Amino acid sequence: MHHRLAVVVQTPAHSGLSGPLTYQSPEALPPGTLVRVPLGKRETLGVVWPVAEQDLDTEGVTERPVAGVLAGLPPLGPAWMRLVSFAARYYQRSLGEVALASLPPQLRELGPEQLARRLKRPQAAAPDPATPTPAGLALTAEQAEVCAQLEQHPGPFLLFGATGSGKTEVYLHAVQALLERDPSAQALIMVPEINLTPQLEERFQARFAPRWGVQAVVSMHSGMTPAQRLKSWLAAHSGQARMVLGTRMSIFASMPGLQLIIVDEEHDPSYKQQEGARYSARDLAVYRGQQEGAKVLLGSATPSLESWHHSRPSAEGGRYQRLLMPTRVGAAADAGLPRVRRVDMNRQSKGTVFSPQLVSAMQERVARGEQVMVFLNRRGYAPVLHCNDCGWKSECPHCSAFRVFHRIDRTLRCHHCGFTQAVPRACPDCGNLDIAPLGRGTERLEEQLAELMSETLRPDGQPARIARIDADSTRAKGALESQLAQVHGGEVDVLVGTQMIAKGHDFRRVTLVAAINPDGALFSSDFRAPERLFALLMQAAGRAGRDAAFVSAQKSEGEMWVQTFYPTHPLFEALKTHDYPAFAQAQLEEREQAGMPPFSFQALVRAEARTQAVAQGFLNSASAAGAELEGASQVFRFSAVPMTIQRVANIERAQMLIESPSRAALQRFLAQWQAVLHATRAAPEHKGLIRWAVDVDPLLI
Numbered sequence: 001m002h003h004r005l006a007v008v009v010q011t012p013a014h015s016g017l018s019g020p021l022t023y024q025s026p027e028a029l030p031p032g033t034l035v036r037v038p039l040g041k042r043e044t045l046g047v048v049w050p051v052a053e054q055d056l057d058t059e060g061v062t063e064r065p066v067a068g069v070l071a072g073l074p075p076l077g078p079a080w081m082r083l084v085s086f087a088a089r090y091y092q093r094s095l096g097e098v099a100l101a102s103l104p105p106q107l108r109e110l111g112p113e114q115l116a117r118r119l120k121r122p123q124a125a126a127p128d129p130a131t132p133t134p135a136g137l138a139l140t141a142e143q144a145e146v147c148a149q150l151e152q153h154p155g156p157f158l159l160f161g162a163t164g165s166g167k168t169e170v171y172l173h174a175v176q177a178l179l180e181r182d183p184s185a186q187a188l189i190m191v192p193e194i195n196l197t198p199q200l201e202e203r204f205q206a207r208f209a210p211r212w213g214v215q216a217v218v219s220m221h222s223g224m225t226p227a228q229r230l231k232s233w234l235a236a237h238s239g240q241a242r243m244v245l246g247t248r249m250s251i252f253a254s255m256p257g258l259q260l261i262i263v264d265e266e267h268d269p270s271y272k273q274q275e276g277a278r279y280s281a282r283d284l285a286v287y288r289g290q291q292e293g294a295k296v297l298l299g300s301a302t303p304s305l306e307s308w309h310h311s312r313p314s315a316e317g318g319r320y321q322r323l324l325m326p327t328r329v330g331a332a333a334d335a336g337l338p339r340v341r342r343v344d345m346n347r348q349s350k351g352t353v354f355s356p357q358l359v360s361a362m363q364e365r366v367a368r369g370e371q372v373m374v375f376l377n378r379r380g381y382a383p384v385l386h387c388n389d390c391g392w393k394s395e396c397p398h399c400s401a402f403r404v405f406h407r408i409d410r411t412l413r414c415h416h417c418g419f420t421q422a423v424p425r426a427c428p429d430c431g432n433l434d435i436a437p438l439g440r441g442t443e444r445l446e447e448q449l450a451e452l453m454s455e456t457l458r459p460d461g462q463p464a465r466i467a468r469i470d471a472d473s474t475r476a477k478g479a480l481e482s483q484l485a486q487v488h489g490g491e492v493d494v495l496v497g498t499q500m501i502a503k504g505h506d507f508r509r510v511t512l513v514a515a516i517n518p519d520g521a522l523f524s525s526d527f528r529a530p531e532r533l534f535a536l537l538m539q540a541a542g543r544a545g546r547d548a549a550f551v552s553a554q555k556s557e558g559e560m561w562v563q564t565f566y567p568t569h570p571l572f573e574a575l576k577t578h579d580y581p582a583f584a585q586a587q588l589e590e591r592e593q594a595g596m597p598p599f600s601f602q603a604l605v606r607a608e609a610r611t612q613a614v615a616q617g618f619l620n621s622a623s624a625a626g627a628e629l630e631g632a633s634q635v636f637r638f639s640a641v642p643m644t645i646q647r648v649a650n651i652e653r654a655q656m657l658i659e660s661p662s663r664a665a666l667q668r669f670l671a672q673w674q675a676v677l678h679a680t681r682a683a684p685e686h687k688g689l690i691r692w693a694v695d696v697d698p699l700l701i
């Protein structure tokens with residue numbers, strides 16, 4: 001007698017939302033078992049899925065036998081399978097793609113015998129329960145209160161803690177309390193970037209290795225070798241690893257004892273996957289915590305507006321508990337928050353990139369042996385046109401959005417409603433001929449800076465040294481590390497860079513941080529641009545004057561300079577007083593009025609084709625066909641528009657925004673609409689379409 005099994009395998013992304021395939025097996029295998037199965041001419045990894053016998057998909061397939069069972073591994077748990085099912089459904093991808101992408105790549109390549117050999121490797125020395133965990137720092141009153149709240153309430157929690165308020169110590173404390181209470185409990189701690197994992201791992205090892213063994217802490221991120229990733233995954237899956245530290249991918253780690261999930265810097269856009277299944281690891285953390293009864297702690301000094309909104313008082317509908325740590329502790333407290341200075345660029349002569357005030361401040365610092373960090377607006381903001389004389393901007397007459405300048409056909413297009421016009425010859429308000437993209441041109445900035453600093457000497461009589469750190473300068477392996485080492489070693493006096501230099505690095509001698517051209521983000525077609533700018537500037541400000549001893553020995557002061565044409569903009573007012581809640585409240589009011597997230601829910605469909613006409617035609621046809629679907633009236637589908645970067649390698653790209661006041665309505669619509677999109681694609685008039693994909697809760701619009 002043989003058994004029939006549903007098995008999930010990796011299916012091509014565009015084969016539709018195919019479910020599990022049916023295979024035969026001589027033995028009954030429990031759901032979650034990893035198997036090797038034939039697929040076409042290949043053999044591939046699959047996961048036995050919990051599907052009732054009568055629901056098995058048997059249409060038109062000859063059932064082939066399972067080729068092998070990875071017998072040494074305990075099956076994946078039901079909670080893990082629920083997480084994967086939910087993510088696939090919510091983010092509109094196939095179950096197989098999400099399930100298999102969530103497993104370490106090497107698992108796909110190993111046969112049962114090879115895996116058995118891996119599993120037999122000698123185990124590390126057992127933890128020593130007689131050794132006490134090294135004592136952490138004595139908690140401050142704020143930290144103690146937060147830890148008490150974490151113990152008493154189910155969460156989810158949003159820890160709103162100033163930079164330097166000691167959030168990491170709270171994480172360590174919460175993990176330790178859990179491990180000591182429950183001998184099989186596991187904790188997942190996520191950080192937004194690979195570069196941040198080594199220092200975190202060091203702190204966790206220092207605290208937990210003496211008592212729980214070095215193997216109790218593992219890392220999980222894409223910078224590890226396939227063998228390391230498999231090792232970490234197996235340790236988490238077997239329960240041997242008590243703590244998993246990782247980037248967004250670690251949200252899918254199999255952790256049978258999971259009881260605590262910490263998402264540090266929860267506002268960071270890196271938690272959203274930007275290709276394939278475009279999941280948000282932060283949002284999945286909240287789902288997973290709720291499913292598995294694990295506590296979820298989101299932490300940030302500048303929370304995402306979504307999380308801030310979710311943590312409003314429960315009487316107003318808030319679902320997260322907000323915890324506050326406003327005060328900096330330890331060394332950070334003495335340094336204080338840097339003074340924020342705004343330079344009004346309207347008072348500078350036309351075309352000024354570096355104001356004279358800023359230049360002399362930078363020269364003074366360098367001459368005293370201090371370091372300066374010059375911070376560029378990151379590229380890639382959709383360009384909005386503005387008039388230098390009267391301040392006119394390319395607003396959309398129909399939306400609370402700015403129209404984007406498309407260089408290719410010299411048009412202004414609203415990415416929200418699609419309204420399009422040719423670029424006017426002159427400013428519609430004052431007739432000025434000089435209208436230009438806002439916040440443009442950073443390419444030559446480094447050269448200009450070199451010129452301005454060319455006469456400045458360091459205390460040792462050497463000329464000032466300028467270095468640039470950005471995606472281009474750090475492409476080579478190890479380049480970032482060596483550049484950072486030069487900054488730490490005092491070889492660099494002025495560091496120029498994009499947001500890469502704002503995150504986490506502890507440069508002891510930086511006393512001045514300057515944002516040169518942040519205005520582009522104030523008036524962007526992307527409604528999240530101000531939120532990202534504020535977080536970035538707060539973080540950048542946190543780089544100035546961190547070392548209180550150095551600053552006072554220098555008789556110096558940490559300062560953040562902002563050059564802007566809009567010095568009284570509420571964003572900069574809030575920055576000056578380091579007041580995130582004021583900023584968040586103003587932003588949320590604007591969003592509520594405009595019906596933007598978190599007061600509405602969005603999805604973006606992107607299409608690629610040889611021509612814009614085909615890409616947009618596909619989206620518009622699918623949208624029209626979607627009007628028939630149940631509940632379609634609750635879901636607004638805007639016109640297709642070209643993407644901001646509309647052509648890449650001769651492929652034309654278009655997008656369409658879909659919006660609903662109800663998350664459930666949007667989800668219901670998208671689920672039904674998949675079939676419509678596939679059918680539309682198959683129609684002859686859309687032959688030139690190359691690919692399309694849905695992005696649910698998109699971060700970049």
Ligand code: ADP
Pocket residue numbers: 137138139140143161162163164165166167168169329330331332
């Ligand atoms: P955050 O992650 O909130 O920015 P950190 O956890 O990095 O802050 O803590 C900032 C600094 O304060 C660190 O140097 C840390 O060692 C120190 N610190 C944290 N908690 C305490 C405490 N309870 N007592 C003394 N120093 C502390």
Ligand code: ZN
Pocket residue numbers: 387388389390391392427428429430431432
């Ligand atoms: Zn004008």
Ligand code: ZN
Pocket residue numbers: 396397398399401414415416417418419
């Ligand atoms: Zn519009």
